[in-house]
Amino acid sequence: MPIHFLAEAVWTGIPWLPSGWTILKLTIAVAVIGLIKWYSMGASNTAERQMHGKVVMITGGTTGIGASIALRLAERGAQIVLLVHQSPKDLFLIDFIDDLREKSGNELIYAEQVDLSSLYSVRQFATRWIDNAPPRRLDMIILCAATLTPAGKPRTLTSEGLEEAWMVNYLANFHLLSILSPAIRAQPPDRDVRILFATCSSYITSPPIEDGSEALKKKDWAPAKAYARSKLALMMFGHAFQKHLDAYKRPDGAPMNARVIFVDPGYSRTPGMRRWLTRGTLWGLALYLVFWQNVWLILKSSEGGAQSFLYAAMDVTFGRGAGGKLVKECQEMDYARVDIKDEKAAKKLWEGSEKLIERVEREEAVRRALEKKEQEKAAKGKAPEDKSNEKAEVTAKGAEKPKSRRQKKAK
Ligand SMILES: NC(=O)c1ccc[n+]([C@@H]2O[C@H](COP(=O)([O-])OP(=O)(O)OC[C@H]3O[C@@H](n4cnc5c(N)ncnc54)[C@H](OP(=O)(O)O)[C@@H]3O)[C@@H](O)[C@H]2O)c1
Numbered sequence: 001m002p003i004h005f006l007a008e009a010v011w012t013g014i015p016w017l018p019s020g021w022t023i024l025k026l027t028i029a030v031a032v033i034g035l036i037k038w039y040s041m042g043a044s045n046t047a048e049r050q051m052h053g054k055v056v057m058i059t060g061g062t063t064g065i066g067a068s069i070a071l072r073l074a075e076r077g078a079q080i081v082l083l084v085h086q087s088p089k090d091l092f093l094i095d096f097i098d099d100l101r102e103k104s105g106n107e108l109i110y111a112e113q114v115d116l117s118s119l120y121s122v123r124q125f126a127t128r129w130i131d132n133a134p135p136r137r138l139d140m141i142i143l144c145a146a147t148l149t150p151a152g153k154p155r156t157l158t159s160e161g162l163e164e165a166w167m168v169n170y171l172a173n174f175h176l177l178s179i180l181s182p183a184i185r186a187q188p189p190d191r192d193v194r195i196l197f198a199t200c201s202s203y204i205t206s207p208p209i210e211d212g213s214e215a216l217k218k219k220d221w222a223p224a225k226a227y228a229r230s231k232l233a234l235m236m237f238g239h240a241f242q243k244h245l246d247a248y249k250r251p252d253g254a255p256m257n258a259r260v261i262f263v264d265p266g267y268s269r270t271p272g273m274r275r276w277l278t279r280g281t282l283w284g285l286a287l288y289l290v291f292w293q294n295v296w297l298i299l300k301s302s303e304g305g306a307q308s309f310l311y312a313a314m315d316v317t318f319g320r321g322a323g324g325k326l327v328k329e330c331q332e333m334d335y336a337r338v339d340i341k342d343e344k345a346a347k348k349l350w351e352g353s354e355k356l357i358e359r360v361e362r363e364e365a366v367r368r369a370l371e372k373k374e375q376e377k378a379a380k381g382k383a384p385e386d387k388s389n390e391k392a393e394v395t396a397k398g399a400e401k402p403k404s405r406r407q408k409k410a411k
Helices: 001-012 021-040 065-077 093-104 119-130 164-185 201-205 223-246 271-277 282-290 292-298 302-314 342-409
Strands: 055-059 079-084 111-112 140-143 193-198 258-264 324-329 331-333
Touching: 021 292, 055 065, 065 079, 065 093, 079 093, 111 119, 111 258, 119 164, 119 342, 140 164, 140 302, 164 193, 164 223, 164 331, 164 342, 193 223, 193 302, 201 223, 223 258, 223 342, 258 302, 271 282, 282 292, 282 302, 302 324
Parallel strands: 055 079, 055 140, 079 111, 140 193, 193 258, 258 324
Antiparallel strands: 324 331
16 A cells, blocks of 8 residues: 555655645745744843842833843842832732742742832832831842833823823833932942843934923823833933942942943833734734734744843843943944933933922922821811711700600609
């Protein structure tokens, strides 16, 4: 039988086998797909560093790229402090941390509640962190959280009245680092402290930034513009923050050991990216699922997006020399804009941000105080009501007396 079959295949060919031309076309198609996928996967991190005992604070560490970074650093023994906007009692968060601990084999993973859309929440956390003597150990801060309003969705304001992208992507980081600055500067000189800022190539398309007040104007607002602007502002601030650190004269005379590093992860398949691609709609999600293979082909995974962060976190070269480097695809890159290093522009933005924070915090403090007063008033207002209830009870009891007397009389 097999001999017959082989002889027939040799002499007449296999009927169900495609022609040579079809096979060639298929091979080319597979090779092209393979090449695109290989290119879109991006570079892999090859750097390693001893992370045991190091304290890493991370925002946006519960989903997407941030979650992959947290897992990889936890696997290497780092103590992870997740800054999350959920309550520590949130069941999903508890589950997430349990899962992370199990996967990484590291129990030193905690969460602190910090809502980056609230200046008050950022201040509460940061002041609690620095209110410690001696200063708490802090080896790395990874600023990964961000928000991007999908196209077609309306402009969102935070509870404090600030444009959301500006607040979460830029101002919250400005506020957090400004308060944590003494804790960063107080780290012993032998410690290699790194502050990783997540950026995005969209910063190139941002309009120029003045004092930041333009980001809060309703006029000309567009989701992509707001996101790009917040990332450019973040980079300008990052540079200025490095200067601020470098200018500090340490009491021990040692040079500054904290360095800012900007990281562009490249386009990745994360919940944030999915929300943007689907425009936050159900029909968008349906289209996303239909074309998922295209998304898979063109975009990296979250793990792929985390590679440049891991490189910036662990490569030995970033622990030496000047800070303020930009990393993309696991290599150092140049900036595509000169205003990032413009000291005058950065100063204007810094001062504008400080003024804005001061104003909003003052207004919010007044609002909270008024609210408290109102609550106290309401509680006091309730008290006389209670008394009147008591009175009513007394009257009711009093009313019972004649009844009892009458009853007595009747007796
Ligand atoms: N994905 C990409 O293609 C891409 C490309 C270039 C740059 N980047 C940058 O890389 C970073 C990570 O991107 P990603 O796509 O992984 O982000 P993502 O999926 O959108 O996740 C954002 C993270 O930020 C957190 N977050 C949002 N608002 C917050 C708030 N008010 N307070 C506290 N946390 C808040 C989210 O927490 P919840 O999940 O709990 O809301 C989430 O963990 C971002 O800075 C992004 O701009 C991403």
